[in-house]
Amino acid sequence: MKLYTADFPPNTRKIKYLVQVKGLDLKDIHNLEIIDMDLLKGDQKTPEFTAINPFQLLPVLVLDDGTVLNDSQAVCEYLDSHLQGNGKQVMGSDPVQRAQITAMTRNAEFHVLYNLMLAFQHGHPARAGMNPQVKGMAEDSIARVKKALPYFDDLLAKHKYLLGDRLTFADIVLYVGLDFGRVMKLNPKDAEVVGENVARFYQQMNERFSKDTAKA
Ligand SMILES: N[C@@H](CCC(=O)N[C@@H](CS)C(=O)NCC(=O)O)C(=O)O
Numbered sequence: 001m002k003l004y005t006a007d008f009p010p011n012t013r014k015i016k017y018l019v020q021v022k023g024l025d026l027k028d029i030h031n032l033e034i035i036d037m038d039l040l041k042g043d044q045k046t047p048e049f050t051a052i053n054p055f056q057l058l059p060v061l062v063l064d065d066g067t068v069l070n071d072s073q074a075v076c077e078y079l080d081s082h083l084q085g086n087g088k089q090v091m092g093s094d095p096v097q098r099a100q101i102t103a104m105t106r107n108a109e110f111h112v113l114y115n116l117m118l119a120f121q122h123g124h125p126a127r128a129g130m131n132p133q134v135k136g137m138a139e140d141s142i143a144r145v146k147k148a149l150p151y152f153d154d155l156l157a158k159h160k161y162l163l164g165d166r167l168t169f170a171d172i173v174l175y176v177g178l179d180f181g182r183v184m185k186l187n188p189k190d191a192e193v194v195g196e197n198v199a200r201f202y203q204q205m206n207e208r209f210s211k212d213t214a215k216a
Contacts, residue, residue, distance in 0.1 A: 002033045003075070004049065004060040009039065010113055010176035011072040012059045017172045017209055018076045022085030029083065031064070040126075073105070076169060091169045104162050104170035111148035113177030115141040119184045142186060146193075153195030160204070167208075175205040 003026070005012040019026050026034060037043040037058055044056045053060045053070040061075040062068050069075050080091045091105075092098035121127050123138025152174060155162050161171045178188035178198065191199040 001031060001064060002035060002062040004035045004037055004052070004058055004062075006037045006039055006058055009058060010117070010180045011057075013176050013179075014072045014169075014172055015059055015075055015079065017175070018080060018090050018169060019083065019085075020209065021090050021167055021172070022080070022083055022088050024083060024085045073109075080169075090167070090172070100163060101168045101170055104168070105173050107148075108152070108162070108170055108174040108177055111151070112145055112174060113180065115145045115148075116177055116180045116184060116186070119145075120180070123184065138184065142184060145181070145186065149195050149198055152201075153197045156195075156197035156201045161201075171201075171205065175202065175209070178202045179206075 003015070005015065005026075007013075016026055019029070026032065037049070039058070043049065044053075044058060050056055052062065052068060055070065057070070059072050059075055060068060060070045061078065063078075069078055077091060080089060092101040119138040119141040121131055122133045122141070127133065152162065159165055161167050162174060163170060178194065179202070181188050181194075186193065188194050188202040189199055194202070
């Protein structure tokens with residue numbers, strides 16, 4: 001298998017963290033070749049990579065039979081069921097659990113991560129020459145994130161993670177979303193901005209993933 005990825009972007013980090021929760025390290029997975037891409041240099045725009053993913057976006061996993069998975073959630077689904085590791089199913093193990101985790105993952109994706117990606121594309125100076133930036137879009141997107149955060153804060157007031165006391169893929173997506181907020185000056189450690197429980201959750205996930213831990 002070949003994984004086209006990069007260290008910093010939120011969608012590639014979902015994979016790294018999912019694998020960590022399973023007690024593994026991407027670099028130690030047998031039969032996985034990691035191709036580190038430099039997005040600032042434009043590695044995603046080369047004709048070779050465009051032939052693999054015409055959207056020119058990371059991450060992409062190419063299976064040994066040539067199957068191309070060009071979406072972070074699809075890659076995570078494949079690795080969650082394909083890799084044994086410590087046996088944890090980060091995306092759920094029965095139909096109800098899987099559906100609940102998918103719903104919460106998509107809530108975190110659409111209301112937090114996606115809006116911050118829009119804010120980045122339309123408001124960050126680093127993107128100015130790369131795509132047209134619509135005036136006011138960054139501010140509107142950040143306002144949508146702030147409006148959604150109390151929903152997550154209420155859930156996190158009740159348990160350690162979004163869906164209870166067990167870390168799931170939805171937590172990983174909320175975490176990478178909150179962490180990406182820093183790029184747009186939305187400080188995920190500031191309880192007054194993100195909510196007391198969201199700030200506590202962010203801190204706890206930060207500690208969890210900044211160490212080389214195999215336990216969730
Ligand atoms: N839905 C896709 C979105 C992928 C995506 O937006 N990737 C970003 C990094 S987080 C990227 O490759 N950006 C390159 C660019 O904008 O040129 C997924 O989750 O895999």
